[in-house]
Amino acid sequence: MSNTIVKEQGTPTSECRTLPFPEPETSARLCFAMLGGISTGKSTVSAFLKSYGLPIIDADILARQVVEPGTPALAQIVKTFGPSILSESDGTLDRKKLGSIIFNDADKRKALNGIVHPAVRKAMVWGIVRCWMRGEKLCVVDVPLLIESGLWRFVGMTVVVSCDEQTQLARLMKRDGSTHAEASSRLNSQLPIPKKLAYADHVIDNSGTPELLTANVERFVDALSKTVSWTWRLKWVFPPFGVLAALWTLAWRNLRPLHERRKVD
Ligand SMILES: CC(C)(COP(=O)(O)OP(=O)(O)OC[C@H]1O[C@@H](n2cnc3c(N)ncnc32)[C@H](O)[C@@H]1O)[C@@H](O)C(=O)NCCC(=O)NCCS
Ligand SMILES: Nc1ncnc2c1ncn2[C@@H]1O[C@H](COP(=O)(O)OP(=O)(O)OP(=O)(O)O)[C@@H](O)[C@H]1O
Structure with missing residues (x-):
């Protein structure tokens, strides 16, 4: 899968970057992780992905x-x-x-x-x-603190659901009926979104309207579905092949130095 960043707000734009290592195709991964900050919209995106039939494991x-x-x-x-x-x-x-x-x-x-x-x-x-x-091709693990907990090292691909801090704070206060101080203390207990973006293989921007988010998720699912190849069946029927593919994915992920990842701050 190419490292196309799904980051659109209204007009489709996509940013491509070429990495020094060949990225293992999505078929080498059983699961990808979705992360973001508090109230950036992970659950909203999860609900969309669930409607496409993807199983969600919600931390x-x-x-x-x-x-x-x-x-x-x-x-x-x-x-x-x-x-x-x-x-x-x-x-x-x-x-x-x-x-x-x-x-x-x-x-x-x-x-x-x-x-x-x-x-x-x-x-x-x-x-x-x-x-x-169950023979699922892919599953989504929704882990808000994926980076803070170091779990990013063990997943095949990371998708960050992001929005700007003002929007994040406003949505959090509205959803939880919390004060500015309460919402800020929750937000400040997490790594800021720009730092999380440095670990992102894909970014789904949710700074706009729900309609724009729907379009962004549809584009993401479309890109994803094109990359899941027939080899998942082989790995399911023949587990050692699956284990090797998983090890390759994790080795690739951990060996790729952080400075090769996207720089955002
Ligand atoms: C403190 C608790 C009881 C508050 O419960 P509450 O129902 O108000 O919030 P909820 O669990 O729905 O979490 C809402 C959001 O808060 C943020 N959050 C939760 N725990 C933490 C934490 N330890 N550090 C930073 N952010 C956190 C996450 O973005 C999460 O999505 C609860 O969040 C908790 O047990 N946290 C520790 C476990 C944890 O880290 N959960 C996050 C997923 S592993
Ligand atoms: N594009 C949007 N426009 C307006 N409101 C939105 C949008 N996306 C999400 N919301 C609202 O923002 C709030 C936070 O969204 P959501 O619960 O999906 O975030 P989350 O990242 O899962 O939060 P948490 O970290 O607490 O689990 C919800 O009330 C949701 O309905």
């Missing part, structure tokens, strides 16, 4: 499942943050309370990430294995 959903009552992660959270972190009515995690703590304290955020992220990673791997067993 936000997994992060909720792994802290349900009775889970080891929830017990660990109570141990770290105290029993007052549970809702009095039903004993579930008081997400609003925990959010107000961790989005204003980097050390506490690190402690929470250290509890939740390993459990999410494990659930994600199982999700990908299930996709492979």
Whole structure:
């Protein structure tokens, strides 16, 4: 697949860059990761991709499942943050309370990430294995903190859903009914979008209207569908071939120096 950047706002424009290594074709990958900043539109894009039949593994959903009552992660959270972190009515995690703590304290955020992220990673791997067993050609992993957590090293391709910071903040405040200060603290707890763009194989711009986003996603899906070749079937029927293809993809990804990636800041 070429490194065409899907970054259109109204008029179709595409930016191509040539890389020093031959990029493995999409067929060498089972999954690609979608990332972005908070409220840049990942869930909206995921919903589109789902409507095209692509299976979605959503890290936000997994992060909720792994802290349900009775889970080891929830017990660990109570141990770290105290029993007052549970809702009095039903004993579930008081997400609003925990959010107000961790989005204003980097050390506490690190402690929470250290509890939740390993459990999410494990659930994600199982999700990908299930996709492979069902014979899916591709699956999408929606991971907001892909770069921050270092997981970008383990996926075949990264797609960043981006918008400018003002739009991001406005959408976040509107969706969550939060104040400017609350929204800013969440936004500031993540790597800024321009830094994430440096890791992007594709960018889907969502600074415009929902209609423009639809057009951008359609163009992205069209480009993607042209690159999935017959070899996925071979890898499914003959797993060692699939493992080799995956290793090649990951080696290519990790060996490509960061300075070869797109420079955006
Ligand atoms: C703090 C919690 C309880 C707040 O819950 P809440 O329902 O208000 O938010 P939700 O989980 O829907 O997350 C919304 C968005 O916040 C951002 N976010 C969540 N956790 C973090 C974090 N640790 N660091 C930076 N941004 C985060 C992401 O963009 C996410 O999409 C929750 O976000 C949480 O458990 N976070 C730690 C796990 C995590 O990192 N999840 C992100 C995907 S792995
Ligand atoms: N192009 C758009 N125009 C106007 N509103 C939009 C657009 N795209 C998304 N939104 C709205 O912005 C908000 C954030 O979008 P969405 O929930 O998809 O973001 P997200 O990146 O998944 O957020 P999070 O990181 O919290 O999971 C939602 O209320 C959504 O309806």
